[in-house]
Amino acid sequence: MRSSQGAIFMTMLETFIKPMHREGYKFVAIFAAITLVLFLIWDPLGWIGVGLTVWCYYFFRDAKRxxxxxxxxxxxxxxxxxxxxxxxxxxxxxxxxxxxxxxxxxxxxxxxxxxxxxxxxxxxxxxxxxxxxxxxxxxxxxxxxxxxxxxxxxxxxxxxxxxxxxxxxxxxxxxxxxxxxxxxxxxxxxxxxxxxxxxxxxxxxxxxxxxxxxxxxxxxxxxxxxxxxxxxxxxxxxx
Structure with a gap:
């Protein structure tokens, strides 16, 4: 049962977490740094930054084909x-x-x-x-x-x-x-x-x-x- 649950969990992770191309590393880092600053200014702005950082990560995804x-x-x-x-x-x-x-x-x-x-x-x-x-x-x-x-x-x-x-x-x-x-x-x-x-x-x-x-x-x-x-x-x- 545990092995079956583990396989399901890994499948879910692979669905949402994709490899990222190295070209995206610096951009995600920049978005993340800006997000930290936005949290210091106002929490709602920080959460907007989180959303944009996740989008940036997905933009540079490099899924297997x-x-x-x-x-x-x-x-x-x-x-x-x-x-x-x-x-x-x-x-x-x-x-x-x-x-x-x-x-x-x-x-x-x-x-x-x-x-x-x-x-x-x-x-x-x-x-x-x-x-x-x-x-x-x-x-x-x-x-x-x-x-x-x-x-x-x-x-x-x-x-x-x-x-x-x-x-x-x-x-x-x-x-x-x-x-x-x-x-x-x-x-x-x-x-x-x-x-x-x-x-x-x-x-x-x-x-x-x-x-x-x-x-x-x-x-x-x-x-x-x-x-x-x-x-x-x-x-x-x-x-």
Whole structure:
């Protein structure tokens, strides 16, 4: 009986307590320090600070994900909601030309996990940062006007897939974890955007998305598209 109760307790803890990415340590420490000061001023303010500190901790959570394993699977690079599916020209700083590709945009609110994951096993051939404005990331013009970091990924068959990290209305820092020339695994963490943002995925020509507007996405888990649907064999590993 005790072992069963212990297992239930551990399951409850895992539900509410998630690993935190190291990028969040200093921010949680700052929020906690401000909370202590607020308690000295007035207890109700202190409890508001506690709530904000907990939110900050959850913002930087880095939960394990069950990464689908299958040939040609493209998974979502971000948690959030599909806000746009349209044809668009990739960022010019990548130098891939002016042909339109299918773009799928995933909007992340301040309540989503903001650790970004690689959509498919590939090699990072180019990464280009461009400063810009901070419009609401859900708006279409955010793709062209906002601060962004663009990644050109080369697939094993020579095709390319593009992922763009876009800062939002509140976001003020795009943090990459990778460098040019690096090989990446499907679902591998490649970056983070602080406090609300968006991820754009430009699919290779001829590849159609398998998601819909308004659909909830889970980074590293939700299948966004498939390169070779007839060869698909799905399993999953936790990472």
């Amino acid at each position: 069950a990464i689908p394993q299958g040939r040609g699977l493209i998974v979502s690079p971000a948690d959030g909601i599909v806000s746009l599916i349209e044809r668009a020209v990739p960022p010019p700083e990548l130098g891939v030309g002016h042909a339109e590709l299918t773009r799928v945009s995933v909007f992340m609110s301040v309540f989503n996990c903001h650790v970004n994951r690689t959509p498919i096993a590939s090699r990072l051939v180019k990464m280009a940062y461009r400063p810009g404005k901070f419009f609401n990331a859900a708006m279409d013009k955010a793709s062209t006007d906002n601060e962004r970091n663009s990644l050109l990924l080369e697939l094993p068959d020579g095709r390319h897939l593009i992922v763009v990290q876009i800062a939002g209305l509140v976001a003020r820092r795009i943090v990459p974890f990778v460098s040019e020339g690096q090989g990446l695994r499907t679902g591998e963490r490649f970056g983070l955007i602080r406090f609300g943002s968006r991820l754009d995925v430009y699919l290779p020509e001829g590849v159609e998305p398998l998601v819909a507007l308004g659909q909830t996405m889970i980074a590293g888990e939700t299948v966004l598209a498939e390169l070779d649907r007839d060869l698909l064999r799905r399993t999953a590993i936790s990472e």
